[in-house]
Amino acid sequence: MKISQFLPAAMVLVLCASHSALATTIGFSQVGSESGWRTSFSESVKAEAKKRGIELKFSDAQQKQENQIKAVRSFIAQGVDAIMIAPVVETGWKPVLREAKRARIPVVILDRNVDASGDGLFLTRIASDFVEEGRRAARWLMDETDGNCRILELQGTVGATAAIDRMKGFNEVIADFPDATIVRSQTGEFTRTKGKEVMEAMLKAENGGRDICALWSHNDEMAIGAIQAIKEAGLKPGTDMLVVSVDGVPDYFKAMADGDANATVELNPHLGAPAFDVIEAYLKGDRKVEKLITTTGDLFTQATAAEEYAKRAGK
Amino acid sequence: MSNLNTTAGRPPAPAKIKLPRVNGRYLWPLLGLFLLLAVNLAITPEFFRIEIQDGRLYGSLIDVLNRSAPVALLAIGMTLVIATGGIDLSVGATMAIAGAVCANLIVGGVDSIFLVVAAGLAAGLMAGAVNGGLVSYMGIQPIVATLILMVAGRGIAQLINAGQIVTFQSEAFAFIGTGTLLGLPFPIVLVLIVFALVQLLMRKTALGLFVESVGCNAGASYYLGINQRAVKIVAYCIAGICAALAGMISAADIQGSDANNAGLWLELDAILAVVIGGASLMGGRFSIPLSIVGVLVIQCLGTTIIMSGLPAKFNLLIKAVVVIFVLLLQSPLFQQQMGALFARFQKRTNTEAKV
The missing domain is CATH 3.40.50.2300 (Response regulator)
Structure with a gap:
């Protein structure tokens, strides 16, 4: 038995x-x-x-x-x-x-x-480059607005590496554009609820948001909440106010497909491929390995949002 | 003789303090709120502008009321629980459960809005009954009994949502969070209804008296023939239902149920609001209107910080400082000492003037 x-x-x-x-x-x-x-x-x-x-x-x-x-x-x-x-x-x-x-x-x-x-x-660490994500978001926004933009910023949780580094990268790029300023910046704690609440208050403090050209959010969840606040203030997100964010969650792709949001830098989840590259090279005898290998996801816009949403939501 | 003197000298002193406290109970929390509003007036005059946009009132003051709705509902329930000498740490988690139940029913294809809302309320009632049962029949310390559901509840909500944020499209359900009734955002209307109901229940029936009596002395109440277990269960059930309503508002507001973050730490805000409202954490003394004032102080403060444009890292510190200030305003000892200091200052200036 x-x-x-x-x-x-x-x-x-x-x-x-x-x-x-x-x-x-x-x-x-x-x-x-x-x-x-x-x-x-x-x-x-x-x-x-x-x-x-x-x-x-x-x-x-x-x-x-x-x-x-x-x-x-x-x-x-x-x-x-x-x-x-x-x-x-x-x-x-x-x-x-x-x-x-x-x-x-x-x-x-x-x-x-x-x-x-x-x-x-x-051997090495493979990670997303949050600073570069911030830079990419800023570059897209500066291209779109010719560097002339009054920006509202929704920060992530105070003290989080992702929030600190994304802010650093974004500010680094807009420092070269004298007409681009961040008029207000507050934390939305990376959540949808707080994003909406904080956005409501910021819009009221800024004359209903009529002189604001863009919202820069440290993640998609806050941006999704803020989009609702922009709508309730009687503005059209995506046209009256540009929305740019980081992460690339399915719901945000849907918002982009609907025209409510403009761009997001994907937080790259594909860390497997570079890791296996390094390991395979090492096992073959290549001992020269960088101590930190960074990857950055691509920037997605409304152009490809619908098909990307179909791809991600189906998963 | 001297002994007699001191004991005889004592009674008038409490009576002296008691007099302003009866008036002051309403005065001091309101004073805190008005001070905050005054600060807002100084920072942004637009704070008080209310206009009508798309048939609804629109402005910062309305926002403060609207945003404070979930915590206000929690505070109404929390006031009763604290009045019975208990505390409910699980209301934030109950919010997440109710939101998750409703979101999944909608996504699952339940069209009847009444069924969805009823299921959400039932979830809240169940959570309240579990808490109340543990506290009154099992005799477990309230802080421990409700801590269980505070930890487990968020897990239950995550389980219902399968670890994801469940988003839904339902005009009818979204109305709870974003709709407008009589020009007011619906959450405000909901709070007013719940407030009126609970206040009537507490002040126009004997239940309020029972709650206070159980809070003061559960043993004595028992010997007086009050079913203290039933009173406690009712209090926790009302808290559960209020939490479920709050959970539905916050889920409807963002049209999604986020089990990780919905209602996170709001139980602490609710407790804080009740304390700012002057209720005793030992039980027996409570006022629902004052708890609502406490909620408004907290929410107004949050909006003030955002409007002021101060860096985000100051948020929590400012909140703490203001809360300490408001609580100090209510402390009889602090009032007395400030009064004495003021009197001495006046005396000195008077004597200086004479010289």
């Missing part, structure tokens, strides 16, 4: 072992699936691994660092060829990274940072 129960399992194990002997095995510890962006990030990594014939061991940590550390330890025990971590927090990674180093397994950090740089504990 017992042996017959174990037999299929043993066979699977043998099959797995023989399989992994052929293909590269990579362990991936993901934070969880708290947002639509995170889900597409995981899906993209899985799809990319399948395409390249890499055997991916995927572990969902449900927002807990201890689960991530457990997963990494089990990857080390299984003797994978490389480990990818999308960390939930920055601190507390040194011991487990040291264990991986002792086992000579290269580690690639995705998305958020870990507080272990300079120690050579990981």
Whole structure:
């Protein structure tokens, strides 16, 4: 009885072992699936691994660092060829990274940072460049308005890296245009509700928004809320007031397709491909790897919004 | 003899304080609100401009009222719960649950708006009943009992929404958040209706007296023949229903249910509003109108900060400073000391004038 129960399992194990002997095995510890962006990030990594014939061991940590550390330890025990971590927090990674180093397994950090740089504990970090996202949004707006624009800004949560860096990039670009000014800036805390509430008040403080040329929002959710506020103030978002944002969530593509919003810079969820590039090169013997590899998503406008929405909503 | 003197000397002192406090109970929170409005008048004169646009009143003051609607509803329920000596930390999570229930029913193809609203209210009632049951029948500390639902409730809402933001298109449901009735945004009308109902229930029936009596001394109330368990459950159920209404307003407002952020930390704003309104956290003393004034102080403050154009990083600090100020205004000891300071100052100037 017992042996017959174990037999299929043993066979699977043998099959797995023989399989992994052929293909590269990579362990991936993901934070969880708290947002639509995170889900597409995981899906993209899985799809990319399948395409390249890499055997991916995927572990969902449900927002807990201890689960991530457990997963990494089990990857080390299984003797994978490389480990990818999308960390939930920055601190507390040194011991487990040291264990991986002792086992000579290269580690690639995705998305958020870990507080272990300079120690050579990981191969590289691949992340979105928030500053560049801000720059791209600003460049599009300056092109569209010839650099003459009074802007309302909806910031993300105070102190969040994404908010600080997007603001920095945007301001850097508009500094070259003397006629472009940010007249008001407040935090909408990255949420739809706050975006709408804050926008309502800003519009009233600025003469109903009649002299405002554009809204720059640090994420799509706030922009979607703000669009409703603009409509209720009797203006037409997208024409009377341009709307530019960052993220590329499906609902925002729908707003662009409807003509209510103008542009968004996609927060790139496709971090899998560059990570696999680095790992494959490293395993082939290429030891010269940049410590930080940044990627930036493309800017989407109303022109392609309808088909992009169909693509994303269908997913 | 000296002992007698001191004890005999004492009673008049509380009586002295008590006199302004009875008047002051309404005076001080309102004074705080008026001061805030005055600051607004100084910063942006447009603050008080109200015009009619597309058949509805439009202006910053209307915005303050409209935006304070969810917290006002929470505060009405919270006032009753606090009056029974309890506290309800779960109302924010209940908002998220009600919003998620309604959004998913609409997306699932339920056309009847009454059914959707009824389901949302039922969710709130259920949450309230769970809280009330835990507190009154299981004898669990209110702060712990409602903490359970505060944590679990958001999880339930996320489960209902499958971890995503569920957006919907429903003119009828959106009316709850963005509609207009008699020129007023519908959330304001809703608050007025709920306020009138609860206030009548509390002040024109014996229930209000029962609530105060249970809050003052649950044991004594029991021996007087008051079913204190039932009174507590009713209070938590009303809080749950109010939270469900608030959740529907905020979901209807953005035409989407965001389980992560809907009503997040609003329970704390509601508690703050009740405290600014002068209710005792120990129970027994409450005033729903004053809690509403507390809500308006908080909301007005938020709008003031945005209108003033100060950098966003100052938001929380300014809020804290103003709240401390308003609470100090209500403290009898603070009033006394300020009065003494003022009197001394006056005396000095008087003597200086004489010299």
